[in-house]
Amino acid sequence: MALQSLDPRVSRLGIAEDSLSHLVPKGDLDQFETYEAFVQVKENKPFEHAGPVHAPNEEMAFLFAKEQYSRRGMFCIALCVIKTENIRASHFTDNGQDVYDTLDATASGEETESFEIFHLMKRGKQHKYAGNVMARDYDDALVAAKSLYQSAKPVFNIWVVKSEDILATDEDDQDIWDTLKEKQYREAIAYKAQDKIKAFKEEQAAQA
Amino acid sequence: MNTEALKDLLYKIADDQLILGHRNSEWTGFGPLLEEDIAFSSMAQDKVGQSWQLYQMLTELGESDPDTVAFMRNADQFHNCQFVELPNGEYDFSLIRHFLFDTAELIRFTMLADSSYEPLAQLAKKIKGEIKYHKMHADIWIKQLGAATEESIERLQKSLDMAFPYALGIFEPSRMESEIISEGFFSGEEKLKTEWLSKISEILDQTSLTLPDASLQTPVYGGRYGTHTEHLQPLLDEMSEVFKMDPTADW
């Protein structure tokens, strides 16, 4: 007998009624790789970290990140994904200490590769894009970033990524963010019903 | 302007979008991985949203309001191809349908952007991005699964073979095909089909899947003029169960 549910979709799945009596553990875990998604909320605003997705490859990570982090089109004009293992994170500092002040190396000055730098300006908030540096390797990039992007405001954590490890929206595909404007059903503002309540109350009062 | 021919065109596109969007929404919460669950739901919403726009266009042309048109008609009054009403099956079938249908959709709406009926051309331009993303999504999935494991290839091939005659039903010519073309509303199903075949081959060639020979298939026609499988009426009954409790009520 298949499980009959109040949900017609579930009834159609044809689940055996005793399906839970023979539970087999999933065994080998099929956990995909991890990618971090970054979104640009509007023009002239820096990319900021939105959150992770799991995906089998970069292309799919991009597809998934788009829907998970930008399905409200108006809050995203561009997106990029970076494989988590390609992001080098510095250690964290706290209590007003700038993580840049804890670095004591000096940049090599050999500029061989392009890196992108992200800053955490407040614990619990998102990492935001700070800028690009040319450097020899990750450590070198960190030091190079210090001279370019350290400011009066302390940074508590830094992410360094090779520019080539970033998959961003293609210029030609920029239009995937152009969707129907008729998506207000996703917005709280579309649901106004005070007039109904008011009319209802007036009617009740009239009857009383 | 030949309004009847225009309505014929709008109805079939709208009904396709509504029924497939509805089918795709059935996956919400049951998808093969969380991220895909989310992505599939967005595409379902896009489709239902597009059908809503098209029904509004029909309302402007004198038809009933969109809710009435969508929720009150019976199966024999629907113009969708049978392909979109088939049950979801497992993910292989849903994906193959998504790929075959949305490839046609992208070409269709690209063509419609040049429609002589300005509101339709405007709409086609507005939703181009959505549909482009749908096709991108389908292509990436088919390329992945169509060249992965023995099981995934076999599943997709089986679904492709089963789906193909139905997919050809998308291009069932209208009774007013020549008027639709001569009025400049749309360049016609035959042209669409030719381009579609080349676009899907382009992707399938990058996989281990084989495209069935279109010339040996009998397309499943009839859907455009009310002939449907046994699956459509139950789908509509389900969709309108609450609405029909009181069609005049404000839900």
Added chain:
Amino acid sequence: MYGGGNVFETMKATALADEDPVKLAEFEARIDRGEKIEPTDWMPQLYRKQLIRMIEQHAHSEIIGALPEGTWITRAPGFKRKLALMAKVQDEVGHGQLLYSAAETLGKSREAMLDDLVSGKSKYSNIFNYPAFTWADSCFISWLVDAGAIVNQVANSKGSYGPYCRALERICAEESFHLKYGHHCVIHLATGTKKQREMMQAAVNRWWAPMMHFFGPSDKISVHSEILMRWKVKMASNDACRQQFLDMYVPKIWELGLTIPDEKLRKNPETGEWEFTEPDWEEFKRVINGDGPCNKERLAVRKLAEERGRWVRKALLAPKAKYVTPLA
């Protein structure tokens, strides 16, 4: 959406004895300063364990919570409702994804969490073990269950763990649409035709008891809960959340001419506190332990989704794929 009544593990008296006192002091000082803890910071084992458990339960509640409302996804009346319900249920799945990611930063993989969900080892919010009989039930859930969850989530978003706060910030922003949508649906039914009103009232009658259970039984004051509060893991007592919910929503329910099936329910004008019939905590325990009307179905559906998706995931999994913990 998620309620209180977190099932925290009981703590052994020695739980903190093995922790480095200097690191522990730094950790606590950081929380006292109002700074968030980030994934690679040192943290006591107890903190890590309880957070994983709490965020994991929250995540499970989102994806299981998608099922009772999903019951009506193919039957929503009219385009507006159809689209909105699709988007709302989608958001719940999206919230699950965000929360699993936050829990993962503490060292447990998503797949391991899903495994524990399906095997019954880890719990989810009790309320989703009740069935959504009619469209009005789905409206009740969208409005009031979400409202309850928001009370809880807003409190938790001020907690100490960075990744959880970030996830909750995003989630709370989306919940505002859920709440408004749900309220809109309920208003339409409650002020609508006789049939619609009856439907809505019946749903309120069915869901009130689970709603009162939603926030969990009164917290026992223990050393354990004091530590969790000090570490800003647990942010508000179950009773405080329940009171806040009643205060915000009972008047809104009443103004729609709906009644609440509890004769004792009233706000005591002197104390400012809501009084109500003590919920049946025996039933609450029974349902949590698996004997509710829908527990079996909810898990069977989740299990089937996992099993049917397995060939897909297998086909996608690159042989050399290496799982790493999300960064933030």
